[in-house]
Amino acid sequence: MAESATAHRSEESLMLGGMARWDGIDFFGARYMSTAYRKRSGEIFVRVDPVSVWRPENLTVRRISGWPIIRSFFFWGQLLVQVGGSVWTLAYFVGSIAALWLIVRVLELGSGLGSLGGFLGFLADFPMLPLLVLFFAAMKLTATGRYHGAEHKAVAAYEKYGEVTMEKARASSRIHPRCGTNILIYIVIAAALEPIVPWWWYSIAQFILISELWFTFGRSRPSIAVGNLLQRYFTTSEPTSRELEVAVASINRLLEAEGGDPSVEIGTRVRIPARY
Template sequence: MMATKQQQSCPVYGGQALVEGVMFGGAKDTVTAIRRTDGSIHYFYAKKQSSPTVQTLKKVPFVRGVVALAESAVLGSKHLNYSSDRYDVDPNEPIVEEEPSKLAMVLGVAAVTILSFFFGKFVFTLIPVFLAELFQTWAPSKTAQILLETFFKLSLLLGYIALVSMTPLIKRVFQYHGAEHKVINAYEAGDELTVDNVKKASRLHYRCGSSFILFTVIVGMFIYFLVPTDPLWLRVVNRILLIPVVLGVSFEVLQFTNKLRDIPVLKYVGYPGLWLQLLTTKEPDERQIEVAIHSFNKLREYEQVGVQAFDDVPITYDEALEPSALEPSK
């Protein structure tokens, strides 16, 4: 079965699970909806702002993946900060904040994003190299070292996900992750975005960032066969220098598998990423699905009518339960 007409013609949307909420993003706009402790749903809007140079780079194969990753990391940090700061705040109490300068805010978000990125890369890229080196006496060949490195990398990744998923907060984030995927799948299938319809949709999706992470491990393994591995210091340098290459190629592989998902036999290429999502997503409840639907519909609404930047716009609990509030955008 080939891609449906809806899948071929509809815009491509992405999303991110947050603390008690979901962010959805389109070509130019991003909207977050969070569920407050009193049951009300509040929104946060941020416009994608890219320079002409960045827009051009996002069209260049193997470069666009790195650019898109950096852009989504910075923008996603804003939405994550909003959800974590606001979900448990009493909506009736005024929020008093110091207004930081635009430069300070941008530099702060960028610094945290870059530091987090490099820390993650050190843990999941370099530590497996050193662990594999410990077995140099018993597995001295290049092939054995790369396979061991990949094994340790996958073990660290799966172990980390399994560990954090045991915390109640992250478990709920993974449920919102599932709700995000269900909404996208229902939309791309052409279904009306009601709670019942979305609940039936799959919580797994080919374009998920979880799949991207797994592909970086697999793609990296093949790329490492093309470069020298000895001595150890050269292997470490290669791994660091190849990070953007691995990210760029992995992004293209992710996009490719998404195009194959409705083609028999070939769709299995993307299955490893879907298997990882069995860990990074959980089945959401109806209230979490409601939040995801509101976020997506609000994004579609503002894409059509245009909107100025806003922060913390509420919809009351009663309004959230009205059927009209859950009607999909036309």
């Protein structure tokens, strides 16, 4: 199935999202999400589950949810629900928070080490810098970056051709304008302000700042250009056939579920024959 053209564009194309992991990919559609991973044995497994994100149907509520500031609460709330819907995604999120806390604690403890302490103290005030270095290293030196590239290629193939095959995905770009990498610049801006903003509640308010900057400037050419640069050199790598096969299998399974294919067993892990 991973090799064949099983997913065709419906009357209205889906807006698909995804998240790469070290061993696979999560894809998110309008009603369902797919979780795919490759075991060490080479076997590919895909599971499709309903998306638990709440979307307002009332026209008035929908308009209010698009107002500045309020839209940020909806954005982060939906993100938390989405993260909680996948065990692997939740583990990745919790791990990132734990890594940030650990880095800050280590840097704070080292801030009293003579001349080196001043530098470590600076990094403790701006923990986003060492965290970004570790994040970029993990993306480029592990399979996560290749799965991230495979995720983009699969989505790009669907958006361009209306179907996803190995050939079409391989020919597609690993750089995508809707990638979450594009929000990194706004995270850095918000994090840089934290040491100089005296308000204790800024640790919460910065999330609103990040999303509002994203909503306001995220689709601008400079923002997309910076995001594309980060994707090309830091957060994605060219996938091998092994990562691409997982992405193709996952997205096709998701599209089948979104299209109402009765053969898709929701909530059941399915083994997909692997060729690579």
